[in-house]
Amino acid sequence: MREIREEKQLSLDDLQRTTKIQKRYLLAIEEGRYDVLPGVFYARAFIKTYAEAVGLDPEQLFDEFSNELPNPQKDLPDRPARSERMKRTAPPVPKKKSKLFSLLPMVAAVAAILLLAIGIWYFAQGNDRAQEPPPEEHDVEAEVGEDPGVEEVEEEEEQPEDNGSDAAEDEQAEEADESELVHIESVGNRSYYELSGTDRFDVEITFDGTSYVAIENGLGNTFFAANAGEGDEQTYDFSGEEEIEFNFGASTFVNLTINDEAFEFPLDTPHQRVNIVFNPSER
CATH class of the missing domain: 1.10.260.40 (lambda repressor-like DNA-binding domains)
Structure with a gap:
């Protein structure tokens, strides 16, 4: 050279x-x-x-x-196969048993006792009415008002108690994928990045205008090399690759998304090359 x-x-x-x-x-x-x-x-x-x-x-x-x-x-040092890495799943989060289910037998017993008491009381009242003169109207209303508040007890028991299972699951989901794309340096029209903290390398590309696009891995294998027009959309899963190079002839017309995050081109020039080295997280 x-x-x-x-x-x-x-x-x-x-x-x-x-x-x-x-x-x-x-x-x-x-x-x-x-x-x-x-x-x-x-x-x-x-x-x-x-x-x-x-x-x-x-x-x-x-x-x-x-x-x-x-x-x-x-x-590069040997790493375990991707299929082996994916088998290392996080241990299942034990779900807290709802207190409502533990209270059901007690609620059923209380309800049965109340129903039995109401039945006895109602039967006794029926016998009294048959032997005594009809009570005045205001007395009937008073008796009705003295009826135990069965419905209020049931409503209180039916209210579900809050448990922290939903919050724990949301927190685990957030910690499971901490994708981080770091800009290393730019040389000429070529910029170098490192993607880490995740097992995913999902790419989506949409176009607002015509641009030449070339995509290849670190070994020179080409995934795409042609012009793309306005409205075109491309999606890729590069989770099994070590390095991906993007070559955009008109980056001003390109919308690049990596792991659901919009990518901002670091240079002002339309023709840009982006090299991304993928270091997936080990779990």
Whole structure:
């Protein structure tokens, strides 16, 4: 790569102005000191930007020097399979048994005693009415008013008692997914992010106008590469990927949403590239 740069009569200062990559990183790439670069994924991105700046095909370069260049699959530590990670579910939250159910037998017993007492009282009153002259009207009203308040007792018992199960479940749901997207840096028209604190990497893209769109993972596999028009909508689940790169030709017409959160493009230029490294949470 140094020979190609020198053939084009480009200095490291010229290349730094063109690519926005620091001169010490450019020198490290030429000397093969990739450990100086900030991470495996950023190393490949810097090499790709360098190659494009001097007119080389980055994909051909990665294929030809695959044993020498940083490889995210080879350099990253082994992690358990996603299916194993998903099996680690949070322990079920024990539900509090409602106090209402524990009171039902007592309520039923009280109601039965009251009904029996009312029946005896009513039967006794019927016998008294058959043997005695009819009471005056105001006496009847007084007797009716002395009837025990059965309905009030039942209403008090039927009111459900508040328990903290709903609040606990809501709190657990909020803690289950603490998705965090952090901006690392921007180099040229390319911005680098890290997504962590979640097992989800869901993407939704809508368009207010026409824009070229290219989406590929860290291994160069392409998911989409074409123009999208106004009203188009795309959805993706990248939960199984390590890195995703978005290339938007006209970002002003693009609405990007990641895990239900609207993404704000960090640069003012229409043509923007966004690299997102995904570090899912371990549970």
